[in-house]
Amino acid sequence: MEKSFEPDDFPVPAIAFVIHAGRGETTDVRIVDRVPDDVPAQDIGFHPKYGADFWTVEDDEIVFEREFEAGEEYTTVYGLRAKDTEDVSRFLTDPAIEGVEGEETVSDIIGDESEADADGAAEDEGADGTADTSIHLDDPTGADLGGDEASDEEAAGSDPAEASADDLESAIADIDGTEADEESVAPEPNEPADGSEPTAAVRTATDGAAAHDAGGAVTPADLAAALAAEVRAGEVADEDLDTLRDALGAADDDSEENVPGHVEAKLDKLQADVDEVVAYTGALESFLDDAGTADDLLAMREEFDDLLDSLDDVEGSVAGMEDRLDEVAAATDSLEGSVEELRADLAELEDGLGENLDDRVTDLEDELDEMDEDIQTLENLRQALAGD
Template identity: 30%
Template sequence: MSDTDTPSEVAVASDGITVRKATATDEFPVPAVTFDFVSERDDAAVVRLVDAAPDDVALDDIGFNPDYGGDHWSIEDGYAVFERRLAPGEEYQTVYGVRNADLDPDQFVIDPVLDVTSVGTPDADDDTEPSEKAETVTTTGANSVGAALAAELRNDDLSAADRKLLAEEFGRQDSEAVRLSHLQSRISDIEAYSDALEAFIDDHGTGHEAIEDLSDRLDTIESEIDDLADRTDENTTEIETVAERTEANATEIESVADRTDENASDIDDTDERLDETATEIDDLAARTDENASDIDALDKGVADVQAEIEETQAWIDDLREDVEEIDAWRGRISNVFGEGSMTEEESSD
């Protein structure tokens, strides 16, 4: 049940269904009018509630919340209309919000019109909507026109003569209201069709003009199709050319593959020769290391011989100096004893 923010509320009841209408200013994002239904019936029923907004509230400012039965609301003939099936003993709350207005609770203390339609007891496995079980329906309320008349009755807007006439004609009201409602629906359809037709004529001109425009567009489309066909032929030729080049490239690739196989064989031979050469280089390096040792030993022997030669040369130099000294001494002796004496000595020698 609704926990309204003000004590202002009204309640109406019909055929075991009670609805309480109240206002809520803080419970929802915008000021709202709440409707709490209570069914005390033993069978299901379809309720139809017709509510009139205050004169200073535009219907465009009324919004329906999908979380609170918004799908069951509609605007008909300047009234907010709610219609839904209630199960036996069901309680249900629905709400509509009021935008762009300061909600005065007293403005909405207006009795709504409540109509109740008995649905009957459906079979346990039958979930058909009430509108599809017309043979079991007994209408106890009025249509939207009757609701408007009832609202005028409550507001004392009808004269006594009109009231009497309504009372006399009340028995025939249902069938006439149905025909009137059907007629209004047809008129609404015609108006909608007329609006759509006017909009079409405004956008496309008359039927003749529309046909000419359509013909022009068809010619344009045919021309575009011809151009597309020409481009398709050109593309087909290019595709064939590409296919030929692809085949030629495939042949060339096969030739390159064959040459690659031959080169691979040559590379294998070269690798073998390189391995042999590397082995020879290793052997040469080993022999070079051995020769280096021999050369080092030879260098040492040469150095030793050179040292001996140098020593011998030094000894020869010393001997030569001794000989030269002896020669000098002999010369001096010759000068002392005379050359003849030296000659004799030499002769005796």
């Protein structure tokens, strides 16, 4: 696994993990990386195209869990905020590979004693021809090395140490960055674990050979690193892994009943959040079906604003017309008053004209009668004159 800081290869500055599954079969991998104490969990982001579904946040740790096919290589990242990249070395600490086929602990690489004796342990013919080659892990520096055909060849005089030293040192350097003082280690004779049968045999096989530098001592750290390297490289048979696991009494932690309580709580909370989102999405879809999209709402809002403006104009016009109607009503009232006055004057005039007209008619009739009399008198006078 390679871990690096990539400031430009992704949309945001990111910590990248390139993981290669070297085993010849499907493998479950769990990687735990610590987040600096001054970086909140919400400042860490995961990219959906680079394994976001395989990451979880647990307190101040982030955990990557995924199943790898044989020989598969996978790149995953988590993004950082710009302010957190000022001291990126805080994020480049070595992550813990806590899971290979479940959870990688010492129990994954050390197993059952009896199976180890049957499948992997060999007697050290180079010593006395009968000595047992099993050892305890807490005492890796005891006797001469042995345990397989390479040990037999070494006891017989061959020297494969130089051929296997570089491979083993490279494997250990990949794990903890340090070079091993010993090229290979193999079991030493020791007392049986229960008084009747030997403890588990431990073999460090690199290209099928094991060697030992007679001038150095193998430390427990070197032995554990070598074993881990062999397991990760897929060089250890499955039955040997089971034997080693059983020898340490490791249980299978993959069952649901061993899931930590805080993980179950987070899963329940996540499920509740998903249910809420689904319900909200359904309600939103119904609302959009009835009311339309945001663009429709904005267009409706603009039309409503225009309608309000038109209404304001109409209200202004109505107010002006009301003022004019008030003026017309006042003028009408004044005109009605004048008409009443004219009617009264006309009635008085009719009364006065009627009386005067009657008097004048009477006078005219009298004058006509007088004229008729004068005319008759003149006629009589004319006749009298004519008779003469």
